Amino acid sequence: MLDTKDFNFFESHNSFDFKGFLFKIIGCWKWFVLSLGITFLFAYNVNIRKESMYGMESLIIVEDQNNPFFTSNTSLVFNWGGTSDKVQTIITSLKSRSHNEIVVDKLQYYIKYLKQDEYFFKDAYGEVPFYVEIDKSKGQLFDKLIKITFLSPSQYKLSIDFGESTSASLIQYSDVTIKPVNVSGGEFNRVFKINESVDLPFLKFKLIIKPEAFEFTNQEYFIRFDDFNNTVANYRAIDVSTDAKALSIVRLQLEGSNKYRLVEYLNTTVEELKNIQLASKNQFANNTISFIDSTLIEMEGQIKNAENELKEFRKGKNILELEEEVGGNLLSQKLSGYDVEKDAINRKIAYYNLLKNYLEKTTDYSKLPAPSVAGIDDPNVVSNVSKLIVLSADRANLSYTVKNKKMFSEFDVEMESIKKVLLENIASSKSALSLNLSLINKNITKAEGEASLLPENKQEHIKITRNYNLKDKIYSTFLEKRSEAEIVKAANISDIKFLDPAKDIGGGLRGPKTSINYILAAFLGVLVPLLVIFVMVLIDNNVNTIEDIKKMTKIPVIGIVGNKVSDSNLSVFEMPKSALAESFRSIRSSLQFMYKKQQKVGAKIVMITSSVSGEGKTFCSINLATVFALSDKKTVIVGLDLRKPRIFDDFHIDNVMGVVNYLIGQKTINEVIQSTHIPFLDVISSGPIPPNPSELLMSDAMHEMIQELKAKYDYIVLDTPPVGLVSDALELAQFCDATIYVARQGFTKKGMLNVVNEKHKRGELHNISILFNGFSNNSKNGYAYGYGVYGEGYHNEKVKNKVWKKIINRFKK
Known part of the structure; x- marks a missing residue:
């Protein structure tokens, strides 16, 4: 029965490995490149699709303009309550709804003049070669694009796309009411003459060409009649503030996409306020x-x-x-x-x-x-x-x-x-x-x-x-x-004077803030993968480094094995000079030292096990046995994982007969032993899957098989079931001189090492060592181990060409 402390998550995460985190970041550099590419592409598309925003400003000064003709006999006095009260009254008036309604109505800013840009409709007020005169008591087509195409200097085509709708809305600016109107649907097209009155059920206006207009034939423009109240609300956002050093100076600032419109509105709103203030001053x-x-x-x-x-x-x-x-x-x-x-x-x-x-x-x-x-x-x-x-x-x-x-x-x-x-x-x-x-x-x-x-x-x-x-x-x-x-x-003269009227002298660009968008893109491009990696590292409960193993257990590490360098599991035999082969030779040396220390003579038995399936137990068994065989020692691999037999495929032999046939008395030991193409290496596969694997491994026939193999071989490698899943490996531990527990990088859970620790403390597994399998030196799992320059020159490895190198070589050809 496993105790809950065997899987204690917090026991294995008592400190954060900053060094491993740093190497993890380095190993995932492609994530950062991809993330930065996506964020910068998004920022670029946002920047080019946003309409430029400009800011214009003007300065006015508020003074006490006393009447030069005032005498004690005249007795006609007017006072707004001092300069400070005047300034506050002016600020309130400039932002008030009624004042902005007067200005918007005078300038007719509810009529929008637009031009089609690549990504949006550009506000072309002041640029279009025409303007429209409307009858405010008549309804105009509300919130619908009206296309104006100039066919000649004297004619234009009016186009409206109603789509499938058979109704539209009309706005009457005299009382700002909106009413429905029936339309025929589809696209409406009609040619009109310049200065001709347009008298349609949904439009009543006259298009007039500006005196300074030229070369506008074949040009396309759009007009749109917007809501009066919404237009006024937009201009009430005007920023009005006093100068910190001179309270009588008022600064007006307005932002928008059209500089001509901004300048005109700022100057007009001040002129209207001057007229209103002077009228109030003359009231007395x-x-x-x-x-x-x-x-x-x-x-x-x-x-x-x-x-x-x-x-x-x-x-x-x-x-x-x-x-x-x-x-x-x-x-x-x-x-x-x-x-x-x-x-x-x-x-x-x-x-x-x-x-x-x-x-x-x-x-x-x-x-x-x-x-x-x-x-x-x-x-x-x-x-x-x-x-x-x-x-x-x-x-x-x-x-x-x-x-x-x-x-x-x-x-x-x-x-x-x-x-x-x-x-x-x-x-x-x-x-x-x-x-x-x-x-x-x-x-x-x-x-x-x-x-x-x-x-x-x-x-x-x-x-x-x-x-x-x-x-x-x-x-x-x-x-x-x-x-x-x-x-x-x-x-009488107005108390308000222009100190600096609004004027377009170039510049004034307020947005979009392209540089800020790119900075934000860079920040997010780094932050997102960084957070993902951080979360991955934080919740990662896998064994990734030697340090992880040393923190979790006192069981010694007998060796580190990298990924296989061949298509099959026979990596040591196929590439005997590879770094992987040297790793298994090192393990062989460690085992021999262990046997010598134990004064072990005769046949030696080593059991290979793991926590769960998939940790490379069979791969390690095959290659460790191959190392023994290459040293001219008679070696046999015994496939004792009766539930999932795998050891026969790489040797191109069948699994018709094996351990199961011997244990049930069907075959003799010589009949189940199969030779391989590797000298001095034989294999006994597991055979057909039995209904009672644990009982077979605990039978007396198992003892007899081990004794017969000891008489025939120098080294016996037992490929056993995972110790973390079934108890079969524990039953076989009594026959073994050494036990090798395989932990795979990025696969074996840290909690499983607690299981092995517990079984080792109970004496169920003796002479146990850990083999760290599947180690990668590409920094993705936290640390970058490798054999360095010496290793690269001494060993024969398969070098995989980088994709970019392949592209360059193809280009050279």
Whole structure:
């Protein structure tokens, strides 16, 4: 019964053999060459099939551009909250969906212009000699290649391959909707003239040749109508960042396969942002102008009526008489002055009431007019109203692009704090204005009392003149304020300036990273076989080296035998000067020394066994016996592997009679002995396979056969069954003077050596030695042993021509 410790895997793998691993790598160099070839070929194919990617960039600077016409009287202020806030707002805007939608729609980048390359469709925007004008309210064939072939400078053929499909999709860019449409299937072909409107159920456009285009006849191009939202999403990937050393400088970077498209998009997106920012900057002035215009329209009618009333009153009257009264003129001027002061106060109160109503009932303050239209020059009120307009406009813009509730809450908190301050300012200002208004009213009442002492015509003239002068003064004031607002608006400039616009000056290639792909290919080409070899070495439980045997057992190694050098197992006889023959001669010498040490006389018996079938037990038996026979010693090989008889084929004899026939009493010893063509070497084959091989080998007839063979031969070689599979070899060990256990390189399991150790310790196998068979010196199994230069010159070996040498020799012939 075998113990589990006989097959202890960890006992045989207590340390990693780095030296053996290194030689294993060297021996498998062809794997590395093959792996590197595959990975480099794959990298090459990846590189040539990838479209080149380019990177373009532009620089802009954000500044506080104050209006040179701004004065304390103008009171039209606009501020984005300082440069740092502007920069963050600009970065957010450039990456926002709404802004990129404006740019994409303006440039119509959802229309792709392509050209067939060797491995892919190349983005040919800017290179194609034409462009198409589409009606955005009409549906266009969605996500389908449309082939344009120019037949002449004035005609082209439009081709579409619908395949077997009878339906397609149309995209309408006015509202970005996709609808189905029926098609006839197959390939659609039709010839159109340049500048002719294409009116098909699935296409509505006009193809126009660029003025600079030439030599485009017989050229083929493709167009494709892509999804608008996906196109916008691609351009939202624009990289926008601030300079680490100058926070007011913003860097825009964009990557793509078409440099012309990248340059155009970068410059256009900045220009659009400048326009939007300048429009926001002019919002305050526009609100003021709009408010004044509406007021002036109303005032024009009032002043016209006042003027007509004054003219009617003066008809048929002596104007000089009405105006010659010095006291009356002074009184009239005093009342007109009081009226103007009262109107100014009333306009301020009316503006504060309007502002309060906005603050309490609405949330959109972007339409508020400037406080200056009412003559309010309080810096706190003017500044806070300006901030409130800006915050309201920014919040409205972000609501379409940002879904961050925290950002909106920050806007709301800041706007709420400004509203509270403004409401307090309104309350205090209205209180002061009410006091001033009461004083003016008292002065007007007093002056009107003085005027009541004048003649009736004089009083009426003063009344009509007061009304006219008031309307005229108000009208003039509003005209002055409107002119100020127009000056401010005309003088406003954007806070965004190009520091370095995008430009194609050559280069800019970002990918594919061919060098990185090749480096990665080299890394993988080495790593994959290295890992495979490492795993193979790690899980390899075979005996590969002498060191493996020495680690596993204290049983001595009697010799090392290489692979056979002939087609048959008779390697020693066929090539007696080979290194293999010398190996067996060395084993013979070791056996003779062992017999001499044992003071053994007469016939010597050696048993050859192994762990399992396939380790070369029969090969070693034949060649060891041949070595004895070549030294003129009468030798016999006895085939005792009754289950798998093999020893007869190489000697060209039959297996009709053998050991089995002798053991069952059918034949005598002389009848089962067969001579061979090798002098002094006879063979007794196993004979027919018996049903009870173990019982036959344990019978008394076996003892008699051994005794008879001892009387006839000098050396008896017993080819026995594997000791690891059956117990037959153990029964035969009692007849033997020496036992040779055959271990084959790369075949014998390390755990089987534990089996042999155990049997040796129990005394079941005595005088045992290990023969290391099938050793190869090509480094594949861990170490490179060989006979060196001396061996190569001394021995006669079959030299196998390398394949590459054969090719060279054939080429020379």
